[in-house]
Amino acid sequence: MGSSLRTLFFLTILFRTHFSLAEDENQFIYNGFNGSNFHVDGVAKIHPNGLLQLTNSSKIKMGHAFYKVPISFNSSSSALIPFPSFSTNIVFAIVPEDPNLSGHGMAFTISPSMDFNQAVESQYLGLFNISNNGLSTNHVLAIELDTIENTEFEDIDDNHVGIDVNSLKSFESAPATYFSDEQGKNISLKLLSGDPMQLWIDYDAPQKILNVTVAPKRSQKPNRPLLSTPIDLSQVLLDTMYLGFSAATGSVASDHYVLGWSFNKSGPAQSLELSKLPPLPPRRKRSQKPSKIVIVAPVVAIFVLVVVIGAVYFIRRKKYEEVREEWESEYGPQRFSYKNLYIATNGFKEKELLGAGGFGKVYRGTLPNSDVHIAVKRISHDSRQGMKEFVAEIASMRRLRHRNLVQLLGYCRRKGELLLVYDYMPNGSLDKSLFNNKTPNLSWFHRFRVLRDVASALLYLHEGWEQVVLHRDVKSSNVLLDADFNGRLGDFGLARLYDHGTNLQTTHVVGTVGYLAPELTKTGKATTRTDVFAFGAFMLEVACGKKPIFQGQYEEVILVEWVMECWKGGRILDASDPKLESDYVTEEMELVLKLGMLCSHSVSAMRPNMRQVTQYLDGSASLPEIEADISVSMSTFTTSNEASETAMSFPASVGNCSAHFLSSNESILHKGR
Incomplete structure (x- = not known):
């Protein structure tokens, strides 16, 4: 009798365990990722406080984090087991190295495999490469949060959300905005703000509609989605798929984080408990602005002070004075201020000189208030590479993005000087x-x-x-x-x-x-x-x-x-x-x-x-x-x-x-x- 009871007890535990796993396969919630059942690779890691970090300040790297248990979508089954509706809620953050520069972005991904060894970083977001991008055999659905405009994929801008099916050329995309129920209008979101944001993805299988919605972290889910796209995912996804995240950096890096994630295969995903989400690491401190000095003095002293300040301002302005022309609005990728480049290179000191030639000189530098290392090509006045070549270089490089091209980050013009800002290559030519x-x-x-x-x-x-x-x-x-x-x-x-x-x-x-x-x-x-x-x-x-x-x-x-x-x-x-x-x-x-x-x-x-x-x-x-x-x-x-x-x-x-x-x-x- 005792033996029978032990056997019954064992079977009960086994049944409960199996039932729990089945529930876990259909629905889960992570308010932080400590103890999560995750596969991570590349530079991705889970912090002790439960924060999931996909990429760091490393350049041209990718990171993946996938839920280890495959999800059954039964896309090839009979009508008796229809393709399921599903819903997911994600809190993410993208923190750039520099406010004006970023890595390439991140994506929520549904894939038949967790193996992305053949994928490429940079514009491919660690999902595809030049040979398999666009193939129907990929069976990949990705919701991209893209912070760089890649014209080869016909990106609409450098701050958009896109629905990707087997390709980085989005099936549909829109600039990052959310609908404010209170104000009754769309409000812009800057994905690179470094602030946590929410992402909702909902698929209505009977109606074959995929909705994507974004909003600030503390906002309720907007009534209107950002994207609402007719699509039959049963023709895209296989019977079993893996869910997770992918992110990549290029010549410039960004930190890509996931703070929390919930998923439900048979109904609305549970709302994340925002108060329980792990905090982001402290941001790099900016240099504080000088405090205002209020001087109470006789009128003559004030007049002298104004004259002195005006003279100093005029001298400094002439020192950093730049040149702007109409063509720059068309060709300019990212304009740097001469002042920042001057500070970055320590005033173009000889100790920062990387090389010199008929074109001019190249200096090493670090952008102020960041760890972004750059190379500044300062074209000399008597160079054979004049304005025509300068414009050609900007026109060529401003949108070209490939892991084996030196990335042109931006440019500047000051009087007769032409300056090009490149990603720094530590091992030289x-x-x-x-x-x-x-x-x-x-x-x-x-x-x-x-x-x-x-x-x-x-x-x-x-x-x-x-x-x-x-x-x-x-x-x-x-x-x-x-x-x-x-x-x-x-x-x-x-x-x-x-x-x-x-x-x-x-x-x-x-x-x-x-x-x-x-x-x-x-x-x-x-x-x-x-x-x-x-x-x-x-x-x-x-x-x-x-x-x-x-x-x-x-x-x-x-x-x-x-x-x-x-x-x-x-x-x-x-x-x-x-x-x-x-x-x-x-x-x-x-x-x-x-x-x-x-x-x-x-x-x-x-x-x-x-x-x-x-x-x-x-x-x-x-x-x-x-x-x-x-x-x-x-x-x-x-x-x-x-x-x-x-x-x-x-x-x-x-x-x-x-x-x-x-x-x-x-x-x-x-x-x-």
Whole structure:
């Protein structure tokens, strides 16, 4: 009898446990996330006080937090078990590093998997990548809280809420506002305010309507939703799905938080207990404004004081005086005050100097009242890169967003000075790592990754954006290395934009000798294939540790022809950088050298496009068999003003390979910027 009772008791406990889990699968509430049944990855973490943090001040990172128990939506079942209505209530906060700059945003996500290893940060919010964005096989629903306008996804602005179905191009979106029942109108919300806000998501399955509503934390749920969209989610979601959050940072970071979350699969979600929600970390203190000084003095003293103050104000105003013109309203991405840039760089002191060239000087800086590190490109008055190039750089970079592009954060103009503000790259330009003996030798692992990074950036410029962007100056000095030695393509001063399918126009021949395709000097037309040619020269430069035109034992040697001679002699690996000391993957080195030669083909039609190049480098496609007879031409290195299209070439010796060189007495080379 006792044994039977114990068995009955055990079964009762088992039944109750199973029933509790079933209830938990259909409904839960978290007023803080201590003890939560969550899977977190990336930079996401749960604080001891229960605050869920998705991202931190780290740049180009993503974080995910998902409820571990899959939710059954039965989307493919019969009408006997209809697709459920569901409701969720979330309290979130987005805290930027700087009031005027932000990371990319966050999203409530319903996904068939918690594995986002293939996802990309920045504009993809840690959900998709360039190859799977938009695929119906994703089966992902996301409600994005987006704080950056990405035109490639047709974002409406930099402060919006969007319904995303399998893509970051929103199914429907609207600027962040809420309806005030008291005032009877919509009131704007700034997602980047750093203040906690509420988000409600309600799906009416019988009516097939998805409602999304936002409001300040202390507000009641508005009667009118921000978005009310007809959509049949049974065609999107699978039988079982995971619920959670994703967030990402880019060149600038934001802290993305979730304070509380409730969900119900069969009715309205429970209201969160706001008083029980964990607090946000203290905000960074702002410098206090100087207190007002009230001086009671004779009239003469007051007059003298006013004159002195006026003189000081006039001097300071002239010191920080800026220039504004009409075109800036169209092209300006984010205008910085000269005063803030002056303070950030310690008055453009020499100790903050990162580099100098024909374009001017670049300074390191930290924006006032923040930890945002920047690089300020201060273009000199007599620079060859004048106003036209300055405007081109702003027009090109203001909306381009890719993890392997140096992000243009903003600009400023003061009198004759032109200043561009970029994300700071702590490891400097690639050419310094390749050719400066003071820095440690860059390993093959990092070099090969940089090549893949730059190839990915060029593919985005050529095919992945709303327009075709021709960089026109791909070279090692224009590739910068971030803190993790990832490659970022920068310097868009010579870039040109075209609509897809447009016939390209003749233009002036610009760029750096050694990277200029031969047809460019003949036709004056830059194309995606001329960028490919420059990338080919860049690949050889990285693999060989030599400039496209380098100094041999006696004369200047052309790198592409030297590598060709090594290849023809069956010793192509002899062209590899001696500083690597053969510490490289042989297959990768041979691939890079041969692909670099193929991209350097004198006939543009024979060159691969950047999509093919990325496939070869990623190993998703095999490089076709190539004979060592690729046509290379000395006309590559002539200028458009040269009457002859071919220069004389002579045999020379560099290492174990024969080479060709240009006579130093008859050289018609222009040195690059």
